[in-house]
Amino acid sequence: MIKxxxxxxxxxxxxxxxxxxxxxxxxxxxxAGREVTIQMPVERIIVMNSDAAEAVTVLxxxxxxxxxxxxxxxxxxxxxxxxxxxxxxxxxxxxxxxxGEIARSGDKIVPNIIVISYTYPDKPYGIIEVAKKLEPFTGxxxxxxxxxxxxxxxxxxxxxxxxxGKEAEAQRFIEWYEEKQADVENAVSGKNVPKVYVEWSxxxxxxxxxxxxxxxxxLVSMARGYSIAKDLKDAYPKVGWxxxxxxxxxxxxxxxxxxxxxxxxxxxxxxxxxxxxLNELLGRSGAQSVNAVKNRKVYVVNWxxxxxxxxxxxxxxxxxxxxxxxxxDPESVYREYLQFLGVKYPxxxxxxxxxx
Amino acid sequence: xSTASEVTSLKEEYTRFVGRKLLFMAAVSLCIIIVxxxxxxxxxxNLSVWEVYSAILARAFPGHFQTTxxxxxxxxxxxxxxxxxxxxxxxxxxxxxxxMQGILKNPLASPFTLGISSAASFGAALAIILxxxxxxxxxxxxxNTFVFTLLATFAVxxxxxxxxxxxxxxxxxGIAIMYFFSAMTSFLQYVGRAEQVQEVVFxxxxxxxxxxxxxxxxxxxxxxxxxxxxxxxxxxINAIGAGDETAASLGVNVERTRVISMTFASLITASVICFxxxxxxxxxxxxxxxxxxxxxxxxxxxPGSALMGALILLAADTLARTILxxxxxxxxxxxxxxxxxxxxxxxxxxxxxxx
Amino acid sequence: MVKITINNVSFSYGxxxxxxxxxxxVEDSEILGLVGPNGSGKTTLIKCIDRILKPNGSIFLxxxxxxxMSRGEIAREIGYVPQSxxxxxxxxxxxxxxxxxxxxxxWRVSERDLDIVSDVIELLHLEDLAMREFxxxxxxxxxxxxxxxxxxxxPSVLLLDExxxxxxxxxxxxxxxxxxxxxxxxxxxxxxxVHDLNLAARFVDKLAILKNGRIWAAGEASxxxxxxxxxxxxxxxxxxxxxxxxxxxxxxxxxxxxxxD
Numbered sequence: 028m029i030k031x032x033x034x035x036x037x038x039x040x041x042x043x044x045x046x047x048x049x050x051x052x053x054x055x056x057x058x059a060g061r062e063v064t065i066q067m068p069v070e071r072i073i074v075m076n077s078d079a080a081e082a083v084t085v086l087x088x089x090x091x092x093x094x095x096x097x098x099x100x101x102x103x104x105x106x107x108x109x110x111x112x113x114x115x116x117x118x119x120x121x122x123x124x125x126x127g128e129i130a131r132s133g134d135k136i137v138p139n140i141i142v143i144s145y146t147y148p149d150k151p152y153g154i155i156e157v158a159k160k161l162e163p164f165t166g167x168x169x170x171x172x173x174x175x176x177x178x179x180x181x182x183x184x185x186x187x188x189x190x191x192g193k194e195a196e197a198q199r200f201i202e203w204y205e206e207k208q209a210d211v212e213n214a215v216s217g218k219n220v221p222k223v224y225v226e227w228s229x230x231x232x233x234x235x236x237x238x239x240x241x242x243x244x245x246l247v248s249m250a251r252g253y254s255i256a257k258d259l260k261d262a263y264p265k266v267g268w269x270x271x272x273x274x275x276x277x278x279x280x281x282x283x284x285x286x287x288x289x290x291x292x293x294x295x296x297x298x299x300x301x302x303x304x305l306n307e308l309l310g311r312s313g314a315q316s317v318n319a320v321k322n323r324k325v326y327v328v329n330w331x332x333x334x335x336x337x338x339x340x341x342x343x344x345x346x347x348x349x350x351x352x353x354x355x356d357p358e359s360v361y362r363e364y365l366q367f368l369g370v371k372y373p374x375x376x377x378x379x380x381x382x383x
Numbered sequence: 384x385s386t387a388s389e390v391t392s393l394k395e396e397y398t399r400f401v402g403r404k405l406l407f408m409a410a411v412s413l414c415i416i417i418v419x420x421x422x423x424x425x426x427x428x429n430l431s432v433w434e435v436y437s438a439i440l441a442r443a444f445p446g447h448f449q450t451t452x453x454x455x456x457x458x459x460x461x462x463x464x465x466x467x468x469x470x471x472x473x474x475x476x477x478x479x480x481x482x483m484q485g486i487l488k489n490p491l492a493s494p495f496t497l498g499i500s501s502a503a504s505f506g507a508a509l510a511i512i513l514x515x516x517x518x519x520x521x522x523x524x525x526x527n528t529f530v531f532t533l534l535a536t537f538a539v540x541x542x543x544x545x546x547x548x549x550x551x552x553x554x555x556x557g558i559a560i561m562y563f564f565s566a567m568t569s570f571l572q573y574v575g576r577a578e579q580v581q582e583v584v585f586x587x588x589x590x591x592x593x594x595x596x597x598x599x600x601x602x603x604x605x606x607x608x609x610x611x612x613x614x615x616x617x618x619x620i621n622a623i624g625a626g627d628e629t630a631a632s633l634g635v636n637v638e639r640t641r642v643i644s645m646t647f648a649s650l651i652t653a654s655v656i657c658f659x660x661x662x663x664x665x666x667x668x669x670x671x672x673x674x675x676x677x678x679x680x681x682x683x684x685x686p687g688s689a690l691m692g693a694l695i696l697l698a699a700d701t702l703a704r705t706i707l708x709x710x711x712x713x714x715x716x717x718x719x720x721x722x723x724x725x726x727x728x729x730x731x732x733x734x735x736x737x738x
Numbered sequence: 739m740v741k742i743t744i745n746n747v748s749f750s751y752g753x754x755x756x757x758x759x760x761x762x763x764v765e766d767s768e769i770l771g772l773v774g775p776n777g778s779g780k781t782t783l784i785k786c787i788d789r790i791l792k793p794n795g796s797i798f799l800x801x802x803x804x805x806x807m808s809r810g811e812i813a814r815e816i817g818y819v820p821q822s823x824x825x826x827x828x829x830x831x832x833x834x835x836x837x838x839x840x841x842x843x844x845w846r847v848s849e850r851d852l853d854i855v856s857d858v859i860e861l862l863h864l865e866d867l868a869m870r871e872f873x874x875x876x877x878x879x880x881x882x883x884x885x886x887x888x889x890x891x892x893p894s895v896l897l898l899d900e901x902x903x904x905x906x907x908x909x910x911x912x913x914x915x916x917x918x919x920x921x922x923x924x925x926x927x928x929x930x931x932v933h934d935l936n937l938a939a940r941f942v943d944k945l946a947i948l949k950n951g952r953i954w955a956a957g958e959a960s961x962x963x964x965x966x967x968x969x970x971x972x973x974x975x976x977x978x979x980x981x982x983x984x985x986x987x988x989x990x991x992x993x994x995x996x997x998x999d
Contacts, residue, residue: 097710113709114709114710115709116708116709116710116711117710117711119582119585120585120590120592120711121709122427122704122708122709122710122711123461124426124427124428124457124461124462124709125427125428125708125709127428127453127456127457127461128427128428128429131453134451134452134453135452135453136453150582151582151592151593163456163460163461164456228577235577261574261576262576263576263577265573265574393832393855393856393859393860393865393868394849394852394853394856396832396868396869397832397836397852397855397868397869398852400830400832400869484827485826485827488824488826488827490827614845615845617845618837618840618843618845619840621826621829621833621837621840622837622840623826624826624827624829625823625824625826625829625834625837626820626823626824628785628790628818628820629818629820629823631788631789631790631809632788632790632813632816632817632818632820632897633813633837633838633840633841633891634808634809634810634812634813634814634840634841635809635840636809674827674828675828678828678829678830678833679826679827679828679829679833680829680833682845684828
């Protein structure tokens with residue numbers, strides 16, 4: 028019996044070593060369309076944004092992260108394990124010296140380290156520019172991956188799975204992700220389509236909604252809603268309150284300006300903030316003539332769950348808001364997602380206010 | 384007899400006066416070298432002073448100094464060009480500010496007040512938000528900034544030309560241009576997406592983070608092309624400071640000198656801020672500080688302002704990239720933090736009437 | 739010898755005629771005083787002679803038409819003292835006067851330039867002010883410095899635009915004496931706009947009375963400054979006492995009101 032175990036473990040080891048040596052150097056095409064060659068198994072990862080940190084964590088490779096940007100540090104509630112990792116500066120102006128310092132051992136860099144950044148073509152913090160800055164540090168591989176676009180999610184996760192040698196985990200997550208999407212799709216199919224107004228921001232009395240191409244617009248349509256901003260070209264078009272009234276939405280989704288909402292403060296403070304946010308909207312002149320206000324269908328939503336790998340959680344919440352009668356349990360979807368991240372579900376926290 | 388010695392003593396006094404100016408410039412140059420020397424040793428990479436200097440000297444005297452690949456990469460690949468960029472950009476802004484204040488006889492003249500920086504910002508915003516411009520790819524912002532900076536200069540000149548090119552008309556035209564481009568930039572920011580607007584704001588704060596050896600060379604060459612004329616015309620700028628008519632009576636072609644100097648000052652501004660974003664404050668304050676210390680003779684004021692600008696920007700950037708490392712602060716914030724107390728000190732200490 | 743010949747000179751800003759067909763000559767080592775009421779064209783004429791303004795007609799300097807000379811050439815011959823000078827930001831008196839050497843030097847200041855500036859400073863007794871800021875000086879001191887700057891130009895003609903207008907009695911006399919002395923010592927000619935008829939009568943060799951852009955009369959001060967002429971040119975009733983030179987005492991303005999200007 029013990030022999031068998033030893034044999035199988037040895038076999039497994041040989042198999043993995045064999046696989047590894049067979050695959051490297053490995054060439055992948057990143058989201059910027061760059062051909063990137065990875066010399067050897069990736070042991071160390073520097074993540075330049077929280078979406079990348081989330082993806083790496085979901086695939087179970089958080090222990091390989093050796094450097095994080097400030098935006099990851101600021102989301103300690105999602106990444107308790109990364110809190111102590113070395114900061115490499117602001118996500119849009121990293122300290123390249125620090126990256127070099129992390130990467131080197133003595134006078135050389137073992138080429139088992141990658142830097143994951145957004146693609147953002149032509150931007151000074153886009154992958155092209157980052158790769159150029161890292162060029163002198165032979166051995167550091169820069170990879171551009173965008174984990175914020177729902178339509179690319181599967182592809183990005185698959186690429187990352189290959190890079191990290193976590194194909195199985197990637198597959199498992201993708202299956203779960205697609206299953207939850209399918210659940211929503213099935214639950215809402217055939218339902219009537221309410222008109223939805225998504226408010227990104229009302230800072231300074233200036234209303235911003237989410238138009239074509241934005242993640243939220245896609246989620247609304249997947250949840251079988253009709254976004255009144257659907258025909259507006261920009262991703263974040265500015266609109267007037269009068270225009271919103273004239274469109275007479277059946278549901279209003281308001282982004283909570285605090286991304287940490289529901290995570291860092293005790294629920295009591297949250298509900299005060301949420302009440303204030305909600306009342307500001309309800310108190311706008313002419314608000315009472317809008318269907319959504321009349322029927323009490325105005326919700327403040329924590330945006331953490333509306334973008335990134337966890338947008339499927341947001342989608343489920345959205346479906347429940349638009350169609351309260353459907354048999355979906357957003358909280359349990361969130362619980363499952365947080366298991367991927369290895370984070371405990373924060374009991375009694377508010378993600379959608381008022382409660383559905 | 385006594386008169387002869389009086390004359391000699393006056394000459395001596397003036398010679399000493401000039402000597403003090405040269406001494407000041409030598410002192411500032413020394414400070415620049417020291418700050419640059421210290422700056423080269425500071426950074427997140429864990430290199431000793433010896434490692435840093437070995438890496439520097441190994442290129443100068445190959446064979447005599449041993450360096451490591453990592454030290455070489457950090458020092459030559461990341462630190463030195465940023466240090467030189469700080470010196471070149473600071474010097475350029477100092478020169479441009481001194482020239483503009485001189486030919487416009489206005490202590491508030493600077494690339495900012497003349498609409499040049501706001502035109503540059505508009506060029507950058509156009510590139511960032513609409514992706515439109517005069518060049519492609521990574522050169523889009525650089526090209527736009529450069530072109531719009533010059534456009535603003537010609538617009539200021541064109542407007543002023545109608546009423547005669549006097550300091551008043553140029554400053555008023557500059558203010559009009561500034562508001563025009565600011566409004567255009569605000570409009571672009573209004574239609575832009577949040578992250579684009581953020582990038583525009585970031586660009587407008589200025590940063591040396593985008594420096595490279597090529598950019599150092601490009602800016603240096605542009606400044607070296609523009610500088611001889613300005614230095615040669617120092618006397619004329621001095622004369623203009625005494626009044627347009629006085630300058631004319633001293634044989635200065637006032638309008639031509641003003642227009643050409645202005646164009647060169649704008650060219651210098653354009654060729655540095657297109658790589659760094661709008662770094663404010665230095666163009667305004669470096670000439671003032673220098674004037675407070677060595678006086679208003681442009682033969683010394685212009686090179687002095689260049690050195691002063693270089694010193695302030697270099698020191699500010701050194702602090703900006705080390706004080707909260709690995710977080711790199713926008714250098715514009717540090718120039719103000721560092722420059723304002725110094726400026727206020729000089730302002731309070733030297734009560735002389737300079738303008 | 740004739741130094742400056744002004745020939746049919748006219749000047750207008752747009753449609754308003756400032757100078758109308760002026761003809762006058764200035765001899766070597768002579769001070770020509772320009773007098774006349776405000777707006778009669780005194781300052782404009784001075785600027786035309788320095789070609790800061792470009793008039794119709796011609797002005798000859800030593801027989802050369804000024805319009806054929808370059809700015810630099812003119813600057814080496816003609817020194818101009820403005821009515822009031824603002825100093826450039828942060829310049830000392832020495833530097834302000836050194837600026838007068840601008841027409842003669844390319845960039846480098848030679849020993850000779852420094853000698854000339856030092857001499858001029860000594861001549862005008864400005865030694866104690868030499869290293870002070872120009873902007874800190876009093877009106878009288880500034881005026882002397884501006885004259886010193888013009889002298890440092892080593893001109894053969896000095897143009898002065900009301901050099902005494904903002905000065906007290908003592909400084910008025912001092913400045914006028916300096917000008918008189920320099921004209922004699924350096925053998926140069928001067929054209930000077932003056933408001934004060936008594937100062938003019940005392941210090942100039944020849945007087946030109948301007949009214950409405952024309953030369954109303956020109957000649958010796960003693961023959962021109964009469965009660966009739968003052969009434970006609972200024973519209974002022976005055977008593978003129980003819981002592982060793984004329985003294986003008988204004989009594990009252992003729993079109994109502996009391997003489998006070």
